[in-house]
Structures are given as C-alpha cells and as structure tokens.
Amino acid sequence: MYDRVVVILTRKEFLGLLNERIHYLDGAYGTEFFRSGFKGVIEILNIENKEMVYSLQKAYVEAGVDFLLTNTFSANRLKLETLKVNYDLRDINYNAVKIAKMAAANKNVYILGDISSTGHFIKPFGEISFNEAYDVFKEQSEILLNAGVDGFIIETISDLKELKAAILAIRDLDDDIPIIAHMTFNKNGVSVTGTSVEIFVTLLNDLDVDVIGTNCTLAPEELVPVFKKISEYSKKPVSVEPNAGKPRLQRDGSVIYKVSRERFAICMEDFIEMGSNIIGGCCGTSPDHIKFMIEFLGKVKSKKRNILLKEFVSSRTKIKSTEPFLIIGEKINASGKKNFQRKIREKNTEKIVELAITQEQEGAHVLDVNLGIEKLLESSHFTTVINELDKVSSLPLSLDIQQYEFMEEALKEYVGRPIINSSTCKTEQLDKAIYLLKRYGGILILLTMKDKIPKTAKERAEIAKNAIKYLEKNGINKERVFVDPLVLPIGAKKDPYVTIEAINILSRSGINTSIGLSNLSFGMPNREALNSAFLALCINEGLSAAILNTSERSTMNVIFGSLMLKGIEITEKKKFFENPIVNMILKKKETDLKREIEKLLEDYSPLQISQDILSKAMEYVGELYSKGEIHLPELILAAETVSPIFEFLNSLIEEKDNKQITTILLATVEGDVHDIGKKIVGTVLKSAGFNIIDLGKDVPANVILSAIKKYNPDILGLSAMMTTTIGKIKEVKDLLKNENIKIPIIAGGASMNGEIAKKFGVFYAKNASDALKLVKKLLKDIEKVIG
Structure with missing residues (x-):
C-alpha cells in the first residue's frame, strides 16, 4: 500500500514551468472546513470524511490552480500527538495524496505535499533537538513521497532552524523533487524568533530549495513590504500566499475574513509587479477568491526582478554584508589556554x-570560534557552544573547526549563514567543503596551500585560483570564497611582503581575501603596533577581511582610517541603553547585576527593588521587544538573567509583603494546542516580577475555573490561535460570570483582535509588551477601586 510511486515532475521541469508563466496555488483549507461547520483537526477528514476534502480540492481545481496542496498541514507525528489524534500517521498522509490526485484527475494540476511546523521550538528555545525535528519531518515526507506527490511546500514556519530541518529531511529522501520553502513574518519583516526576511532569504539562496517565499499572518497589503525584500534578495523564483485580511467575529459566533475576492485579486497584482512566480492564498481565501484572482490576473509571464547581488553572513537575528570590510573577532580561541580549554570540556x-558580547561592543562583525584541542571534545561540546551563542543573539560566526564531523555538527545546529574556516586547496578537502556549503550554506575561507605553504606570492595565488575554478565548477561561486594568503610570524624570519603581494594579485583578479592578523606578531613585543601597520598595508592592496584582536584600538582605527582614505566610510551603530541595569540584563552580566542589586539593598527594600527598579527595567526590555529593537532570543535571555535575581529578592521579602506580589493565571483555551505566544507572554510577565501560573494548552473552561478557585489569581490570561477556538474565550468568561467570579481577563493570539475582545467583554493584548502594559494598568485600576 505504501510502496513508492514514481514522480514524473523533476526540478528542471518544475523550474521550466515557472519560466513560462506565473503559476497558481490553491487557497485555505482550515478556514474553509470551519466555515462549512466542521470543528476539529482537519487532517482527520482524510479518514473520516474524504468527500469533504475532495469537494474542496475539486473546487480549487475547477478554479484553475496549477498546484494543489495535500490536506496534511499538521500531519506530522509531534503535531498529531499534541492534537490527540489517534489515527495512523501513514493513513492520514497517504489518503491525503490519494484524495488530491482524485480531485486533480484529468487536469494539468500538480500535487504538493504540505509540510508545516511540529508545534515545538527546537533547542535552545524549545524542548526538542534538531535531530528530533529532522526525524519527524523525514517520517511525514517519506510517506507523502511514496504516495506520489509531485513536490513539497513547507509553509507557516516561524523558526529558521525548524525550516532547515524540514528542508534537509526532504532533500535526503530525494534530490530531484521540487521544494517550495516559506517562512512567516510579522509586519516589520521579522519572524517571531527574531529572523529577518534578509537572513531567511540569503540562507535559502544557498540551501537546496527551488522557490523561496512567505505565507500567512498578514493581509495582502501588509505582506507587500515583506515580499518586496524577498523579491530583492532571492536569487531563486519567489512565491507568496497572503491571508484574506484579519478574522472578524459574526453574530452567530462564526469567524470570517474581511477581504473580498475582488479586493484580494487587485492586491495580488502588486506581487506580480514585484516578480512573483507562484501566487496563492492562505487563511480566509476560498475557491471563489482563487478563481476570481486567476481570471483577473491571467496566465502571464513573471516579471524580471532586480536582484541584489551582495554576499552576507548572518546569525539567527543579525546580518552583516561582507562589504566593504569584514572584522572577525579572534578571542573565542582556546588554543594554548588550559583554563579556557578546561571550561569548554566542562561545557561551561x-x-x-562574555567574549562574544565584549567583541560585539568593540566593533566585531563576526566571531571566530575555535574550541582548541578537539581530541578532548565530543560533538555535544559544539552543539552546546552553538546553542549558547544563539541564545545570546550573537554576531554571525566563523567556525574554525578541524574535525569534519564536528564541523558538520556545528553547521547543523547553526541558525544563519556562517563562515566555514577553513579548507586547504587539496581536492579531497575542497570536496568536503563543497558538500557542507551546499547542504548548510555559508562562506568559505580558503587557505593558499595544499600539503605545504608555497614560498612565493604567485604560487599561493595560483593555487587559490585553481581551487576557485574547481569550486565554481561544482556550484560554489567565487563571491562565496575568501582566500587566506597566509600570514606567517615575522619572529620566525618570514617575509610579510609575500602575503601583501598575494593579496594584491588576488584582489586584482576580483577575489576576496582574509588574513589571520595576529599570526604576524606572535612572540614579538609591541604586537599592536606591528599588527596595525601591517593591516594598513594589506587594506591598501585590497584586503577584504581580517581575523583580529578587536580590543586593539589602533588596529581597529586603522580599518576605519584606511577605508576612509579609499572613500569608504563605515558608520557603526552600537546597541547601548542608558539604564545600566537594562544593559546588564541584555548583555547577560549576571554577576554585575547581582552586585548592583546588593548595592541597592543598602538603600531600598527588596520589594521596592523588585517592583520599582527591576520590574520597570524588564518592562522597558518588553517595550524593546515590541518595537523590534530586540528579538525573542534576547527576550528569553533577559528573562533567564533576571529570574534568579527575582527569586533572590523574593526570599528576602517578608511574608506580609509577599502577598503583594501579583499572581497571573495563563492558559490556552480548549481545542487549541498552540502556546508559543502564551509562553512568550509568560516569560515577559514573570521576568517583570509577577507570579505566573501556566496551565498549558488545550485547557477546558472548568479546569480554568478550578484553578482560579485554587490559586486566587489577580488576572487571567487566555490565548486562542485558531479561529475555531475563539469562542472558548467567551465560554470561560460566561462561566466565571455565572460563578460570580470577577477577575480581569486578557485575551490574545493570532485569531484575536480588539473588536472580538470587546464583544466578549475581555481585554485584548496584541503581544507580550502590550500584555505587560495592560497588566500594570489593570493593577492600578484595581488599587483605585480598593482604595
């Protein structure tokens, strides 16, 4: 029953289709099934009501779509377990393909296996590992592939790491099946996990996918600026699926999306102007929306895009152009440092x-990471370091790792576009580098040597040029390569001008160059003077990057001065906040923060510090998150930093004062298993000093009532992500009213808005920062009433 069905559509044929004209995806599934009266997990319809799925898909086929998605959005093992679905995973996915094929029979319509999130964050911000996510995606993809899908679409993903796991899982099953990869963004062009459109696209330009795009969350008008960036940065075909506006609650309790088919079609014309190759609809779009859109827009050829041909390096949250000069901090290097090496072995x-934060403050663009003697380490050491730096929202990384298996482990965990440091010009080394660059993305530092270092500049340059030709022949363009002409210690009587001449030769050939600057002065006095003088000479010959000591101010000044003399001015924007406590929190300076709090205890009570100083600092951090000045990793890190301080202060607060600490009860309502947003709200509120009780997800109204009676909270927070569960918020509200329990209720989630909240008689918080402000306002109002 589950034997592999031969797939006819190859990647070459798929891209050929897109080159001919714009192609159309279908529209929404969930909101259409819900509008028809279905309540529940839509994937079980593949078992219980195949006709309902067939009818909707047939309507999309009749509307004129080119690609039909399978009804498998949540049909991965982890998501189905969370949704408490008992049907066999294979049956759900296999039947989905079978139904779609029936709906598309005798029509020139291709079937795309629909893959989406596991519903869990991957470590370091969640509970599952990269490998676990990879296995879950591979399991579902293999069933869909064997059932005979023509391609895959990965959609509604907010975590770049999870998206990478899904891409690798599919590609490991088949290297010739088309993949469309989407991420979901807020209006500011940043995902909930802090990844910008630019970071997403520049990484996926490297990864083995065929189309790059976005879907969900935003209405067409809101999605235009987001898609504009995708269009500008993507070197591959692009796709888009907006929502039909925001959900609105009807008198009968149903939810509709307000954008009409006419308005939707007119708005979609903007995406054609920006060069979209594939267009479809997400939440709220019906077969009528899709039919009218296709008839209105027609089967026209995609417009040519002006693509930004620059190279970038990135972490999850930070991106840096490789031009005009890349400053790579050298300090995270345990070589020859016994104490540092010991701490790494202990996973401390x-x-x-500390070095990551310091080097960023000193002006580094990238951080070089060398964990020292690798025979003393295991793969888990590299996983730990990569994830810890991800947690602090570090700069992009240059991974200086010698053992191949450790390098691959680090690249697998890394979120963003790194530098791989380094490879010699030996063919076997280049082959390994090619594999890593194609699989995980990034930029390569190439050493101008094979088994030994050539003596002359011409020999070094020639070896590098031949290696670059080999890389380009295998799909790695020279813009993704920085050649290291090798700096040798002058203390060992090595001529530094050989390196300078090699830089000149390579630069005149349009090849990027990078050096390890501190090698020059190893063992010499006045190292900073030697380094800065040599660096000036190298920059004059066209040097593109350097791994260096960012605390050497004259060396750093040489970079800015030398570039200014070339007519290039670098303006560095450093993130610094006037409030010293805020800086300590955001820079994870736990020891400094504890010392500052102990100093404040000489003049203030623990309760005053908790509520008036630390809580307000975290309120400001929440505002920074709301404005997009910091992102989820920094928010979570800030919460982790202050939590032990709050616990310390609470231990000093007298029992009578402890009663003044506000308790907030949180829950995701019954039928809804999405609680990422609620957890973020809980993190912000807890780090502001409030006592948080989180009941979890899919919580029935009577359980919430029992918890209120047990814990006597000051405020109740409810979350509803799905349109079908919005009504549960009113159910809770009505139940509490019947029980004569008066408690302020704050509601949030993707399906909630101010209009719906007002109808329900609850307060609305758009995000974590709004929730914090609203809590403080409600507490003041309560005090006035009591007073």
Whole structure:
C-alpha cells in the first residue's frame, strides 16, 4: 500500500514551468472546513470524511490552480500527538495524496505535499533537538513521497532552524523533487524568533530549495513590504500566499475574513509587479477568491526582478554584508589556554558568552570560534557552544573547526549563514567543503596551500585560483570564497611582503581575501603596533577581511582610517541603553547585576527593588521587544538573567509583603494546542516580577475555573490561535460570570483582535509588551477601586 510511486515532475521541469508563466496555488483549507461547520483537526477528514476534502480540492481545481496542496498541514507525528489524534500517521498522509490526485484527475494540476511546523521550538528555545525535528519531518515526507506527490511546500514556519530541518529531511529522501520553502513574518519583516526576511532569504539562496517565499499572518497589503525584500534578495523564483485580511467575529459566533475576492485579486497584482512566480492564498481565501484572482490576473509571464547581488553572513537575528570590510573577532580561541580549554570540556560557556558580547561592543562583525584541542571534545561540546551563542543573539560566526564531523555538527545546529574556516586547496578537502556549503550554506575561507605553504606570492595565488575554478565548477561561486594568503610570524624570519603581494594579485583578479592578523606578531613585543601597520598595508592592496584582536584600538582605527582614505566610510551603530541595569540584563552580566542589586539593598527594600527598579527595567526590555529593537532570543535571555535575581529578592521579602506580589493565571483555551505566544507572554510577565501560573494548552473552561478557585489569581490570561477556538474565550468568561467570579481577563493570539475582545467583554493584548502594559494598568485600576 505504501510502496513508492514514481514522480514524473523533476526540478528542471518544475523550474521550466515557472519560466513560462506565473503559476497558481490553491487557497485555505482550515478556514474553509470551519466555515462549512466542521470543528476539529482537519487532517482527520482524510479518514473520516474524504468527500469533504475532495469537494474542496475539486473546487480549487475547477478554479484553475496549477498546484494543489495535500490536506496534511499538521500531519506530522509531534503535531498529531499534541492534537490527540489517534489515527495512523501513514493513513492520514497517504489518503491525503490519494484524495488530491482524485480531485486533480484529468487536469494539468500538480500535487504538493504540505509540510508545516511540529508545534515545538527546537533547542535552545524549545524542548526538542534538531535531530528530533529532522526525524519527524523525514517520517511525514517519506510517506507523502511514496504516495506520489509531485513536490513539497513547507509553509507557516516561524523558526529558521525548524525550516532547515524540514528542508534537509526532504532533500535526503530525494534530490530531484521540487521544494517550495516559506517562512512567516510579522509586519516589520521579522519572524517571531527574531529572523529577518534578509537572513531567511540569503540562507535559502544557498540551501537546496527551488522557490523561496512567505505565507500567512498578514493581509495582502501588509505582506507587500515583506515580499518586496524577498523579491530583492532571492536569487531563486519567489512565491507568496497572503491571508484574506484579519478574522472578524459574526453574530452567530462564526469567524470570517474581511477581504473580498475582488479586493484580494487587485492586491495580488502588486506581487506580480514585484516578480512573483507562484501566487496563492492562505487563511480566509476560498475557491471563489482563487478563481476570481486567476481570471483577473491571467496566465502571464513573471516579471524580471532586480536582484541584489551582495554576499552576507548572518546569525539567527543579525546580518552583516561582507562589504566593504569584514572584522572577525579572534578571542573565542582556546588554543594554548588550559583554563579556557578546561571550561569548554566542562561545557561551561560563561567565558565564551562574555567574549562574544565584549567583541560585539568593540566593533566585531563576526566571531571566530575555535574550541582548541578537539581530541578532548565530543560533538555535544559544539552543539552546546552553538546553542549558547544563539541564545545570546550573537554576531554571525566563523567556525574554525578541524574535525569534519564536528564541523558538520556545528553547521547543523547553526541558525544563519556562517563562515566555514577553513579548507586547504587539496581536492579531497575542497570536496568536503563543497558538500557542507551546499547542504548548510555559508562562506568559505580558503587557505593558499595544499600539503605545504608555497614560498612565493604567485604560487599561493595560483593555487587559490585553481581551487576557485574547481569550486565554481561544482556550484560554489567565487563571491562565496575568501582566500587566506597566509600570514606567517615575522619572529620566525618570514617575509610579510609575500602575503601583501598575494593579496594584491588576488584582489586584482576580483577575489576576496582574509588574513589571520595576529599570526604576524606572535612572540614579538609591541604586537599592536606591528599588527596595525601591517593591516594598513594589506587594506591598501585590497584586503577584504581580517581575523583580529578587536580590543586593539589602533588596529581597529586603522580599518576605519584606511577605508576612509579609499572613500569608504563605515558608520557603526552600537546597541547601548542608558539604564545600566537594562544593559546588564541584555548583555547577560549576571554577576554585575547581582552586585548592583546588593548595592541597592543598602538603600531600598527588596520589594521596592523588585517592583520599582527591576520590574520597570524588564518592562522597558518588553517595550524593546515590541518595537523590534530586540528579538525573542534576547527576550528569553533577559528573562533567564533576571529570574534568579527575582527569586533572590523574593526570599528576602517578608511574608506580609509577599502577598503583594501579583499572581497571573495563563492558559490556552480548549481545542487549541498552540502556546508559543502564551509562553512568550509568560516569560515577559514573570521576568517583570509577577507570579505566573501556566496551565498549558488545550485547557477546558472548568479546569480554568478550578484553578482560579485554587490559586486566587489577580488576572487571567487566555490565548486562542485558531479561529475555531475563539469562542472558548467567551465560554470561560460566561462561566466565571455565572460563578460570580470577577477577575480581569486578557485575551490574545493570532485569531484575536480588539473588536472580538470587546464583544466578549475581555481585554485584548496584541503581544507580550502590550500584555505587560495592560497588566500594570489593570493593577492600578484595581488599587483605585480598593482604595
């Protein structure tokens, strides 16, 4: 029953289709099934009501779509377990393909296996590992592939790491099946996990996918600026699926989306102007929307895009152009440092985090990571370091790792576009580098040597040029390569001008160059003077990047001065906040923060510090998150930093004062298993000093009532992500009213808005920062009433 069905559509044929004209995806599934009266997990319809799925898909086929998605959005093992679905995973996915094929029979319509999130964050911000997510995606993809899908679409993903796991899982099953990869963004062009459109696209330009795009969350008008960036940065075909506006609650309790088919079609014309190759609809779009859109827009050829041909390096949250000069901090290097090496072996990352933060403040663009003697380490050491640096929202990384298996482990965990440091010009080394660059993305530092270092500049340059030709022949363009002409110690009587001449030769050939600057002065006095003088000479010959000591101010000044003399001015925007406590929180300076709090205890009570100083600092951090000035990793890190301080202060607060600490009860309502947003709200509120009780997800109204009676909270927070569960918020509200329990209720989630909240008689919080402000306002109002 589950034997592999031969797939006819190859990637070459798929891209050929897109080159001919714009192609159309279908529209929404969930909101259409819900509009028809279905309540529940839509994937079980593949078992219980195949006709309902067939009818909707047939309507999309009749509307004129080119690609039909399978009804498998949540049909991965983890998501189905969370949704408490008992049907066999294979049956759900296999039947989905079978139904779609029936709906598309005798029509020129291709079937795309629909893959979406596991519903869990991957470590370091969640509970599952990269490998677990990879296995879950591979399991579902293999069933869909064997059932005979023509391609895959990965959609509604907000975590770049999870998206990478899904891409690798599919590609490991088949290297010739088309993949469309989407991420979901807020209006500011940043995902909930802090990844910008630019970071997403520049990484996926490297990864083995065929189309890059976005879907969900935003209405067409809101999605235009987001898609504009995708269009500008993507070197591959692009796709888009907006929502039909925001959900609106009807008198009968149903939810509709307000954008009409006419308005939707007119708005979609903007995406054609920006060069979209594939267009479809997400939440709220019906077969009528899709039919009218296709008839209105027609089967026209995609417009040519002006693509930004620059190279970038990135972490999850930070991106840096490789032009005009890349400053790579050298300090995270345990070589020859016994104490540092010991801490790494013990998986103590405090020093690494401290060096990462310090080098960013000193002006580094990238951080070089060398964990020292690798025979003393295991793969888990590299996983730990990569994830810890991800948690502190570090700069992009240059991974200086010698053992191949450790390098691959680090690249697998890394979120963003790194530098791989380094490879010699030996063919077997280049082949390994090619595999890693194609699989995980990034930029390569190439050493101008094979088994030994050539003596002359011409020999070094020639070896590098031949290696670059080999890389380009295998799909790695020279813009993704920085050649290291090798700096040797002058203390060992090595001529530094050989390196300078090699830089000149390579630069004149349009090849990027990078050096390890501190090698020059190893063992010499006045190292900073030697380094800065040599660096000036190298920059004059066209040097593109350097791994260096960012605390050497004259060396750093040489970079800015030398570039200014070339007519290039670098303006560095450093993130610094006037409030010293805020800076300590955001820079994970736990020891400094504890010392500052102990100093404040000489003049203030623990309760005053908790509520008036630390809580307000975290309120400001929440505002920074709301404005997009910091992202989820930094928010979570801030919460982790202050939590032990709050616990310390609470231990000093007298019992009579402890009663003044506000308790907030949180829950995701019954039928809804999405609680990422609620957890973020809980993190912000807890880090502001409130006592948080989180009941979890899919919580029935009577359980919430029992918890209120047990814990006597000051405020109740409810979350509803799905349109079908919005009504549960009113159910809770009505139940509490019948029980004569008066408690302020704050509601949030993707399906909630101010209009719906007002109808329900609850307060609305758009995000974590709004929730914090609203809590403080409600508490003041309560005090006035009591007073």
